[in-house]
Amino acid sequence: MMGRAxxxxxxxxxxxxxxxxxxxxxxxxxxxxxxxxxxxxxPDRLPVETFALERLALLFDxxxxxxxxxxxxxxxxxxxxxxxxxxxxxxxxxLPRILPMLGQGDDAALRAVVxxxxxxxxxxxxxxxIAPDLLPAPGVLTEAQPGAADARDAVRAxxxxxxxxxxxxxxxAVVAQGLCLAVETLPGTDAMLAWVADVAGACRPDPKGAxxxxxxxxxxxxxxxxxxxAIGPATVEAAARxxxxxxxxxxxxxxxxxxxxxxxxxxxxxxxxxxxxxxxSS
Amino acid sequence: MMGRAxxxxxxxxxxxxxxxxxxxxxxxxxxxxxxxxxxxxxPDRLPVETFALERLALLFDxxxxxxxxxxxxxxxxxxxxxxxxxxxxxxxxxLPRILPMLGQGDDAALRAVVxxxxxxxxxxxxxxxIAPDLLPAPGVLTEAQPGAADARDAVRAxxxxxxxxxxxxxxxAVVAQGLCLAVETLPGTDAMLAWVADVAGACRPDPKGAxxxxxxxxxxxxxxxxxxxAIGPATVEAAARxxxxxxxxxxxxxxxxxxxxxxxxxxxxxxxxxxxxxxxSS
Numbered sequence: 001m002m003g004r005a006x007x008x009x010x011x012x013x014x015x016x017x018x019x020x021x022x023x024x025x026x027x028x029x030x031x032x033x034x035x036x037x038x039x040x041x042x043p044d045r046l047p048v049e050t051f052a053l054e055r056l057a058l059l060f061d062x063x064x065x066x067x068x069x070x071x072x073x074x075x076x077x078x079x080x081x082x083x084x085x086x087x088x089x090x091x092x093x094x095l096p097r098i099l100p101m102l103g104q105g106d107d108a109a110l111r112a113v114v115x116x117x118x119x120x121x122x123x124x125x126x127x128x129x130i131a132p133d134l135l136p137a138p139g140v141l142t143e144a145q146p147g148a149a150d151a152r153d154a155v156r157a158x159x160x161x162x163x164x165x166x167x168x169x170x171x172x173a174v175v176a177q178g179l180c181l182a183v184e185t186l187p188g189t190d191a192m193l194a195w196v197a198d199v200a201g202a203c204r205p206d207p208k209g210a211x212x213x214x215x216x217x218x219x220x221x222x223x224x225x226x227x228x229x230a231i232g233p234a235t236v237e238a239a240a241r242x243x244x245x246x247x248x249x250x251x252x253x254x255x256x257x258x259x260x261x262x263x264x265x266x267x268x269x270x271x272x273x274x275x276x277x278x279x280x281s282s
Numbered sequence: 283m284m285g286r287a288x289x290x291x292x293x294x295x296x297x298x299x300x301x302x303x304x305x306x307x308x309x310x311x312x313x314x315x316x317x318x319x320x321x322x323x324x325p326d327r328l329p330v331e332t333f334a335l336e337r338l339a340l341l342f343d344x345x346x347x348x349x350x351x352x353x354x355x356x357x358x359x360x361x362x363x364x365x366x367x368x369x370x371x372x373x374x375x376x377l378p379r380i381l382p383m384l385g386q387g388d389d390a391a392l393r394a395v396v397x398x399x400x401x402x403x404x405x406x407x408x409x410x411x412i413a414p415d416l417l418p419a420p421g422v423l424t425e426a427q428p429g430a431a432d433a434r435d436a437v438r439a440x441x442x443x444x445x446x447x448x449x450x451x452x453x454x455a456v457v458a459q460g461l462c463l464a465v466e467t468l469p470g471t472d473a474m475l476a477w478v479a480d481v482a483g484a485c486r487p488d489p490k491g492a493x494x495x496x497x498x499x500x501x502x503x504x505x506x507x508x509x510x511x512a513i514g515p516a517t518v519e520a521a522a523r524x525x526x527x528x529x530x531x532x533x534x535x536x537x538x539x540x541x542x543x544x545x546x547x548x549x550x551x552x553x554x555x556x557x558x559x560x561x562x563s564s
Contacts, residue, residue: 163449183465186485203468
């Protein structure tokens, strides 16, 4: 199935450039279609097409022109706003399918877009299909290993994130000594970990007890082809500043960007990075 | 049923003194039994008995000596630690009932304590039974009224708090323009609202849009006789600093301390205080 012309529909962040490198390395012809207003990080200065959400129909034209039969969505397109005056007539016909989903959380809106692309006869695949090394197999990737208290904190955090997911909320939580120090909300992972460093960390009942874990997982029932959560070297540094013992991610559900550098930073800082199977310990 | 000798089992915070005033005003004979290490605020310098959790059996002796037939639990006793050397033999016999519950969240531990008290033939009542004015009837208590966007934010926040409750987690959340800015965790309401003021508030998508609400409710299935969440004048001031439009509490499930002063502060600051029925709008 490799070799098929691929379109990378790109939003904000570092993930699109990672996938573009993987596509280039595999020799697959590809085009990058970037969402206007949500420009990707583009350190390699790759050529990109930019399309406006108000002119989504033009994206489909681009896919057909380039003979694209496979699409991967990557990067953040959070709560876009539409300018009614810019909406072209063909896109206007699509909006009744998408607009009702916008108020129902990011997942619902993305599912609607994926469905529209698939109706064009184009397959939607996940980042893992393009760059499998972004999704590490279960195991502990670092020299530091989680202990029994860390494993208990991971179980508690997984339970909390699953409950949050039922409300289409965040994908991360910090638990130490069985207690929830923080939950990821709109400001995101970095803001949450900074708050643990500055404020919440002082609430650990036993200052000499387990330092706690940052746990990240996709929402339950999330379409794993789109919008998987991701961590990277900066996440490791933020977790270290928060005084945590390590990071736990759900295997198959969280992307690790710059894996070598992420693991090296964790080893240098003494944190563990545990890729944990969804159902329990590895 | 009034007039029965009552014991006020008191933990940290302002609630025990409020209830003591209500008991004194009603002429009911009562004793205050304070948990060692979790001393109540005692502005009226009322006489208190202090008991150690390691000697819980002595509390039951006190209840029987004073002819107590009714107990109200008030104030916070969060994650107590036990000194094994101080545990007396009779209390040791009770511990197998309580210890397994300590790791399962505050609710489970409190339910175990309530069950033990009831086995002594003593009724456990809620704060609302002692001081009904702590639990306002549904309605908007302030001059400011919630608008349609505020009502939508309240619905979303109620949904989030219900989902959190399923994981025996916090009782509060801040939602603005449909988006979750913050969720209450171990550091508590004040820390969460300070974070909204300093960090998360800047994430509101539309700076001129709805400013958002702080919503508070008991956990689903929570025993409403113990550990109801509470707000007061300081909550109003923290919500104002966070730039919120108002506070929404679940009717019958959240105590309002110093109601007159709380409403006066809200009116002075232009916030609404909405006592909302659990199932929808009032």
